[in-house]
Amino acid sequence: MFDVTVSPCPAIAGTHVGSMRNGERDDSALPANRRVGPREGANAVREQEFAAFMAAVAARRDREAFAALFQYFAPRVKAYLLRGGAAEDAAEDIAQDVMATVWRKAGQFDPAKAALSTWIFRIARNRRIDLLRRERRPAITEAEDAGEPSWIPDHHAAIEAAEASGLLKDAVAGLPPDQREVIAKAFYEDLSHRDVAEALDLPLGTVKSRIRLALAKLNDMLPESLR
Amino acid sequence: MIAHHPSDDLLMDHASGALSEAHTLAVACHAAVCATCRNKVAAFESMGGAALEDLPPAPLGDDALERTLARAEAGTADTHWRQESAATATDEELPYPLRPYLNGRKPNWRRWGRSVATAGLLAGRSGIARLIRVAPEAVMPRHSHRGQEFTLVLSGGYRDGDVAFGPGDFQPADEAVTHQPVADPGEPCIVLAVQDKPLRLTGLGGRLLNRIMRF
Numbered sequence: 001m002f003d004v005t006v007s008p009c010p011a012i013a014g015t016h017v018g019s020m021r022n023g024e025r026d027d028s029a030l031p032a033n034r035r036v037g038p039r040e041g042a043n044a045v046r047e048q049e050f051a052a053f054m055a056a057v058a059a060r061r062d063r064e065a066f067a068a069l070f071q072y073f074a075p076r077v078k079a080y081l082l083r084g085g086a087a088e089d090a091a092e093d094i095a096q097d098v099m100a101t102v103w104r105k106a107g108q109f110d111p112a113k114a115a116l117s118t119w120i121f122r123i124a125r126n127r128r129i130d131l132l133r134r135e136r137r138p139a140i141t142e143a144e145d146a147g148e149p150s151w152i153p154d155h156h157a158a159i160e161a162a163e164a165s166g167l168l169k170d171a172v173a174g175l176p177p178d179q180r181e182v183i184a185k186a187f188y189e190d191l192s193h194r195d196v197a198e199a200l201d202l203p204l205g206t207v208k209s210r211i212r213l214a215l216a217k218l219n220d221m222l223p224e225s226l227r
Numbered sequence: 228m229i230a231h232h233p234s235d236d237l238l239m240d241h242a243s244g245a246l247s248e249a250h251t252l253a254v255a256c257h258a259a260v261c262a263t264c265r266n267k268v269a270a271f272e273s274m275g276g277a278a279l280e281d282l283p284p285a286p287l288g289d290d291a292l293e294r295t296l297a298r299a300e301a302g303t304a305d306t307h308w309r310q311e312s313a314a315t316a317t318d319e320e321l322p323y324p325l326r327p328y329l330n331g332r333k334p335n336w337r338r339w340g341r342s343v344a345t346a347g348l349l350a351g352r353s354g355i356a357r358l359i360r361v362a363p364e365a366v367m368p369r370h371s372h373r374g375q376e377f378t379l380v381l382s383g384g385y386r387d388g389d390v391a392f393g394p395g396d397f398q399p400a401d402e403a404v405t406h407q408p409v410a411d412p413g414e415p416c417i418v419l420a421v422q423d424k425p426l427r428l429t430g431l432g433g434r435l436l437n438r439i440m441r442f
Contacts, residue, residue: 070292075284082285096291100299118276125244138255138324192245193236208236215235
């Protein structure tokens, strides 16, 4: 997916989950709830790549690293804005603005605290709120209020966060369709539960219980250590 | 020990940015003092991130990357109003999401009789938010039930029938037990009270706005 070679983030380089044996990953030494399947493993690897790209942008304004991130995230941010009701031109403009913020605030991204997609989602969500309200907006997460530059993340925490993000992504994909439908509408289209109920022609109670079930299921899908 | 929290679906609406400004303020102030809900919001934001990655990409213009970098380096990005983490501490030690609404000053209390004082924070299309300070053992005022109302205890406490509310506790108006909650003895009870202001706007901007104001 990425045809750019970037040296790995120093905090993560030289570490690995489990150990290598004959070129194959050997997870047998890990407790059962820490072993990950190949798909989840791939997501964790990708999160580490993202962290490395972000570190490169933060440390030396690496345009190639940013281009790789832009190629992946910008069209998804635009899709999110379009789904939320923005016109084509506005979606293009705001997506560029969001990615410009990613460039400027790259030093504040901490892979130990959240996946990059979560961090970018927050920026996109906040920009959308600002656009819709054109007024001041309360900080939704504490992270927004902190202007501190990032510190070198603890690599265990970074790997856990990466795994959690990858696992969550797979878990969302694994939800039953009726639950996914409700979550997708709430997140893609920024609808309240009342609006989701109306749009899907469901009782409000049904919408609420599907979200509750989805949250419980997602929690179950995460290994013990990541709940 | 906080016993009353926003519901999971309210936290999810908060994380997805669907709440009005007034409601966002109340939930944010609760989350500022409640780690459990803060973690839930973060979990919902992770779901938002996962959902973002799931979306079929919408291509941008050919020059989008160049324009983005130009924009970033010109410093014209991120021009939305920025939170001020006002260093000025107020006597009441209010949760940080409230501080920008006070502009670095103490709340402008306005008295209503002997027992109640209010300080307005927000009034407009985005809803109404105010601080309410009630004397010990006095009856808490309840506002009209137009639009969804939330009460968040900042200091002191009150009882609503048999149910006790203390600092950090969050109560939606539609979960009220009685119409006459009473402030606890001993110290004034200070709450943040917010409500949506129902307003129906027409036009495309209005339709978008109506969506996030939850009709």
